[in-house]
Amino acid sequence: MTEQSLGVATGLETFKIEWCRVVGRVKETPDTYTIRVRPRRRGEIAFEPGQFNMIYAYGVGEVPISISGALPTEGMLEYTVRGVGPVTRAIASARIGSRLGLRGPFGRGWPLREAEGQDIIIVGGGIGLAPLRPAIQYIINNRGKYGKFYILYGARTPADLLYKGDLRVWRGRLDIQLLVTVDRGDEKWRGYVGVVTTLFKYIRLEPNSTYAFVCGPEIMMKFTVQELRNQGLPDERIFISMERNMKCGVGLCWRCQFGPVFVCKDGPVFSLSEISNFFERREM
Amino acid sequence: MEESAGQNSHYFLDSLLIDKLISALRGLGYSVIGPVVREDTIVYDEIESASQLPVGVKDKQGPGYYRLEKRGDEAFFGFVVGPFSWKKFLYPPRVKLLTVAKNGEVSIHNVDEGKKMAFLGVRACELAAISIFDRVMLGGPYVDPVYSAMRRNIFIIAVNCTEPGENCFCLSTGTGPEVSSGYDISLTEVVSDDAHYFVAKVGSSRGKSLLEHIGARGATSEEISEAAVRMERSHTLFRKKLDTDGLKDLLYKNLESPVYEEIAEKCLACANCTLVCPTCFCTTVEEVTGLSGDAAERWRRWDSCFNIDFSYIHGGPIRSSILSRYRQWFTHKFATWVDQFGVMGCVGCGRCITWCPVGIDVTEVAAKIRQREVEVSAT
Known part of the structure; x- marks a missing residue:
């Protein structure tokens, strides 16, 4: 065996975590918090909208969490976490001043460069708005580079809506068409009621010049894709963010297979054309 | 592969020389790992001499069936593959990645860098599996640090399968029954009523020097053709087929x-x-904490879909x-x-x-x- 042909070991540094401090937390819904952290080094906050970090809670474990926001001037990153398993509960309940481990950011984000000059529609379902939020922020910061900008967002109830402050800001802008719906309203709710796909009847997309970015539960993405196709969007310009169980984030544990692709290194953002044979099937 | 003048040359080994081969590799600092019988099963483990090989044993296999039987001859490699594969050594089932102390100190576990291992009795399908692992683990963009370290100092003595097993279908997958590349030495065992020997083929320059070091002579054309006849016959003995077309x-x-x-x-x-x-x-990573709670360890372990x-x-x-x-x-x-x-x-x-x-x-x-x-x- 020639040794040159065997590649160069990167060492277990790939698995090494870097500590960050929790500097803030916002209760979004009864079980969902946005955690604000400050990495030790400034350079660690560079990321692409749509990328994720592996976040480690001491003594519990590590999970992939999408970056849901950034405050570059303050050197901070945000993650919106719903506490449903041991690790996400530990992260969601991390106190200000406590330490969390970070690796990454990893993965391929939203194709913001490729979509320049085009209309954008963003469709979020529930906590699926989290990985879309940095893309929304980027488009707002570079508003002149894009055409019409639609944001469609659905949650189960008014109490489940994330980023209520952001929603107010986005609603106030004349250059964003924001439509928000809930599955079940309450006595104070005066907006749309119904699943997010019911909002498509209020908009008319330009099929030849629109990029769609979609994230939410798989069933919601499946029906959203149908609406986008009905409006004439080709699969090549429909982008979705996928989620699968991951332990490494860097293509070494191989768990995050989705058909022929690996969500961590090939995604998490995919164009529908890359995965269409697998996307609409159950339990893939 | 390393090119050398006599790459295609064939050598003759008798059973004593197989023993010498093992000693010579041990002398060069290699742990020699080969097939042995444990709990009525052929597995791979460290050996010191040829006497530890499953001499005269064959494995009868079927769907959900595995039994060892006596062959009635003294063949060293008269069986096919058992439940172990070489991945156990190249990609260990459990690896400690990190220790995280409660005070925040993170220490990375050292991979056993370049342990010298000689694999004796690697079948063609297993060489194909190692070459797949090379692609998967070393092909990038991320290189598996554990596999890369374990793979570095491996000496491979392959064995051609003269008798495919009941469940073998490497002929269909194009990965056997004879080895084609990726080995240092390959052996074809010849057992007959009046003879028992091995025809060794050189796969690398270090394979050649080892054969010369133990004093193996060149194989005669009769010996080479005896081995070739057995491999030709092997092709006709497959019972299982997989249609890979499309x-x-x-x-x-x-x-x-x-x-x-x-x-x-x-x-x-x-x-x-x-x-x-x-x-x-596929692997998982487990968080292991002791009762004291002073530190957490992160272990990678084989997992299954x-x-x-x-x-x-x-x-x-x-x-x-x-x-x-x-x-x-x-x-x-x-x-x-x-x-x-x-x-x-x-x-x-x-x-x-x-x-x-x-x-x-x-x-x-x-x-x-x-x-x-x-x-x-x-x-």
Whole structure:
């Protein structure tokens, strides 16, 4: 065996975590918090909208969490976490001043460069708005580079809506068409009621010049894709963010297979054309 | 491979020289790992002499069946493959990655850098599996640091299979029964009423120097042709076949095949097939804390797509049915692997058939899916 042909070991540094401090937390819904952290080094906050970090809670474990926001001037990153398993509960309940481990950011984000000059529609379902939020922020910061900008967002109830402050800001802008719906309203709710796909009847997309970015539960993405196709969007310009169980984030544990692709290194953002044979099937 | 003048030269070894080969490798600092009998099973473990090999033993295999029998001769390699594969040594089942102290100190575990191991008795299908692992683990963009370190100092003595087993189908997958590359020395065993010897073929310059170091003479043309006759005969002895023609597209077109429902009724999701498979590579990482709570360790461990936790995301598994887990594994081996790594993930060793407690046979599953498609398109 020639040794040159065997590649160069990167060492277990790939698995090494870097500590960050929790500097803030916002209760979004009864079980969902946005955690604000400050990495030790400034350079660690560079990321692409749509990328994720592996976040480690001491003594519990590590999970992939999408970056849901950034405050570059303050050197901070945000993650919106719903506490449903041991690790996400530990992260969601991390106190200000406590330490969390970070690796990454990893993965391929939203194709913001490729979509320049085009209309954008963003469709979020529930906590699926989290990985879309940095893309929304980027488009707002570079508003002149894009055409019409639609944001469609659905949650189960008014109490489940994330980023209520952001929603107010986005609603106030004349250059964003924001439509928000809930599955079940309450006595104070005066907006749309119904699943997010019911909002498509209020908009008319330009099929030849629109990029769609979609994230939410798989069933919601499946029906959203149908609406986008009905409006004439080709699969090549429909982008979705996928989620699968991951332990490494860097293509070494191989768990995050989705058909022929690996969500961590090939995604998490995919164009529908890359995965269409697998996307609409159950339990893939 | 290293080029050397006499790369294609053949040498003659008798059983004493096999013993000398083992001693010489040990003298060079290699741990020699070869087949041995443990608990009525042939497994791979460290050996010191040829007497530890399963001399005169054969393995009778069938779907869900494995028994050792006496051969009636003194063959050293008169069996095929057992439940172990070389992945146990190149990609250890458990590896400590990190220790995280409560005070925040993170220490990275040192990979046992370049341990010298000589693998004796590597079959053609197993060499194919190692070459697949090379692609997967070293092909980038991320290189597996553990595999890369373990792979660095491996000496390979391969053995051609003169008698394929009942579950072998490497002829169909194009990975055997004879080795073609990736070895330092290959052996073809010749056993007859009045003779027992090995024809060794050189695969690298260090293989050649080792053969010369132990004083092996060149093989005569009669000896070489005796070995060749046995390999030709071997091709005619295969009982299992896998039709690989258009298999990937067939499986992509038939993701909802009713055959998966039939298999799911039998499959126990026990994960045996993934553990014995020489190419299955999925792992988990476990957080291990002691009672004192002063430190946490992070361990990587082999995992299986048949385990329910494997696909867990927020609140439940993606693949909760056994059907979906069997389909995930099966289509990965025979279809998606090709898109991911440019080759099929199956090397035709038959281990998953032998060690399946209910005897599910991948070659039959593939044939049934093909048969059903034919039926569907005919109606």
